[in-house]
Amino acid sequence: MTNWTRRQICSMAGGVLAAAAAPHVARSQNKPRVVVIGGGIGGATVARYLGDLKTMDVTLIEPKRRYVTCFFSNLYLAGLRSLPSLTFDFEALTERHDVKVIHQAATVIDAGTKTVTLRDSVMLAYDRLVVAPGIAFKSGEIRNYDASAAEIMPHAWNAGPQSELLRRQLESMEDGGVFVIVAPPNPFRCPPAPYERASLVAYYFKQFKPRSKILILDAKDRFSGQELFQEAWGRHYPGMIEWLPRQFTGAVKIVDVAARSVVTEGETFKAAVANIIPAQKAGAIAEKTGLTDTSGWCPVDPVTFESTLQRGIHVVGDSIIGGDMPKSAFSTNSQAKACAFAIAASLTGSPQFPSHLFNSCYTFLAPDDAFTNAITFAPEGGKIKMVETFISKVGESAEVRRRTAHQAVGWYSAFTADVFGEGS
Ligand SMILES: Cc1cc2nc3c(=O)[nH]c(=O)nc-3n(C[C@H](O)[C@H](O)[C@H](O)COP(=O)(O)OP(=O)(O)OC[C@H]3O[C@@H](n4cnc5c(N)ncnc54)[C@H](O)[C@@H]3O)c2cc1C
Incomplete structure (x- = not known):
């Protein structure tokens, strides 16, 4: 798992957000503001990594108080895992990673005034917005x-x-x-x-x-x-x-x-x-905000994950058109880290690092039989292209498959600790 080393950000952009004129707009503090919509894998990762820098005011908007991972939910269906073992709250993000969490749904994004309105009518102003609402179903x-x-x-x-x-x-x-x-x-x-x-x-x-x-x-x-x-x-x-x-x-x-x-x-x-x-498409708030194209998904810059349709708004996770990258939690987490780097660079003047994009998935065939893949990606010509790939082979020994299943369990713990900030 890639870990972003915490670093002091020396310079801060002078652009402290002037709160919008409406009286119920939450007032800015003396830091650039990032609002993140969606506290699933993409949103929680961006918020956690930006919060750790302590140079930005990071607010995560997520209606659910608890998030249940889709990954490993097939093990739950088979009676091999309990639902509580797949369930996470947002306390570590608040307590250890300087993220303010608001349990509401975002209902309106106004890219012109740079504000987000929540279901309870509270309005938040932002310098940068990240939208990570996952998927919706095509009706x-x-x-x-x-x-x-x-x-x-x-x-x-x-x-x-x-x-x-x-x-x-x-x-x-x-x-x-x-x-x-x-x-x-x-x-x-x-x-x-x-x-x-x-x-x-x-x-x-x-x-x-x-x-x-x-x-x-x-x-x-x-x-x-x-x-x-x-x-x-x-x-x-x-x-x-x-x-x-x-x-x-x-x-x-x-x-x-x-x-x-x-x-x-x-x-x-x-x-x-x-x-x-x-059949699926990007989460509803992305479509409503004009972040989707005719495919139903969100086109983004493959380095910064900024929308190519609405400047100042970044999109990560299953909602994007990911080029060769599959819609997975691992891909989403990797995109979210690249996006966080880009936002920090743009708001605080920190160096812009090249994005390292990965996917690795473990797939169970039986409790002690799993296969895996590992793929690296790079931006090329405005798209995300596959660079190198490894995938398990048909005919591997039972011992190799058992080891892969065992590694999957370790991956789950390390990965969710990274996303929800429960590790160091
Ligand atoms: C059965 C199954 C098995 C899977 N197994 C794997 C696996 O083994 N490995 C792997 O890497 N991936 C796996 N995945 C895929 C993985 O779960 C997704 O790719 C990942 O969750 C995508 O993250 P996301 O942040 O885009 O969306 P999500 O994790 O779905 O998060 C979106 C969040 O946004 C919130 N939201 C939506 N709209 C709003 C709004 N208007 N305001 C505020 N919040 C909002 C939602 O409540 C939700 O919490 C699996 C998926 C399924 C269905």
């Missing part, structure tokens, strides 16, 4: 799938109550039932995760509901880590997982919530439990 791509349908057919693509709902449904499912996973089109949050979910739920079924089946109805014809997954499915769960690509089904078009069935171009599939992972 209308699967007919009848909306927020109320998600209470019956969960997506569990934001961890927390949705994960608990899906776990309860899997626990109460009869042996012999069919668990249908509807996998989304590219690009989406964590490309291997629908297939990791299939693997770990299969592990649970193998022990407790061995006659059950898993059917993946995919909106794609290929998926990330396909050879590694398919080899492992044959080895660990023969005959239990069936994957149907788009070319065979035309993809899922409609859900029938009452009948708990999903409908493709030519067929209806009845589910005992249905997990619908819809």
Whole structure:
């Protein structure tokens, strides 16, 4: 994990923000102000690393008091991890890293006056704004799938109550039932995760509901880590997982919530439990602020992560168009550190370092069988390009895979301590 060494910032930009004229605008202190929207992986990392410098006034806006990580939530679904073990609060950021945390949603960003309005009408002025709202779901791509349908057919693509709902449904499912996973089109949050979910739920079924089946109805014809997954499915769960690509089904078009069935171009599939992972786009506040282009995602400068559409606003994490970088927590954390460096340089005159962009993911096939990848990236021609890559191979020994699974557990602890500031 890259660690940003704390350093004294010698010069401070003279630009102390004059608070906007409205009487309820929170007044500036004698430091440049950074407001960060979204206290997930991207927002918490930026806030923590800027807070550590102590040269800026850093405010993090996040409605939830507790954040549950999506990574490792598939282990929770399989009964291999508890939800509390995946849950973090924001106290360390406040107490150890000089971040002011406000538990509210941001409702309006005004790039002209450089203000953010919160749900309770409080207005905050900023010198630099970071927007890290994660993903939203595209509506209308699967007919009848909306927020109320998600209470019956969960997506569990934001961890927390949705994960608990899906776990309860899997626990109460009869042996012999069919668990249908509807996998989304590219690009989406964590490309291997629908297939990791299939693997770990299969592990649970193998022990407790061995006659059950898993059917993946995919909106794609290929998926990330396909050879590694398919080899492992044959080895660990023969005959239990069936994957149907788009070319065979035309993809899922409609859900029938009452009948708990999903409908493709030519067929209806009845589910005992249905997990619908819809097509995705940038978080709602990004779209509302004009930070997204026609793709539904946010174009950014690959060095500073400043929006190319709205100057003075940076975007990190799953909301951006990341070029070759996948939408993952590791990528997000690495982008957030590069973004923090760039903001410090611009507001306080500290040196601008070249951005080091990485991704490394651990993916579980069974509790003691995991594969990994490690990729470096660099900005090139205004985009983020892959430089070097390592990925586990089909046919690795059981011992190598066991070690990788063990390393994944260590990674989780170190990574979350880095993001939420619970380490040093
Ligand atoms: C099942 C699954 C498994 C995964 N496994 C891995 C893995 O093994 N490794 C890995 O690297 N990645 C993994 N990921 C991906 C990882 O979880 C995401 O890439 C990461 O969370 C993205 O961070 P983010 O900050 O962009 O979004 P998030 O972490 O989702 O944070 C966004 C935050 O913004 C807040 N927010 C939204 N709108 C507003 C607003 N208007 N005002 C204030 N706050 C707002 C939200 O409440 C949320 O807390 C997995 C994802 C899933 C679904």
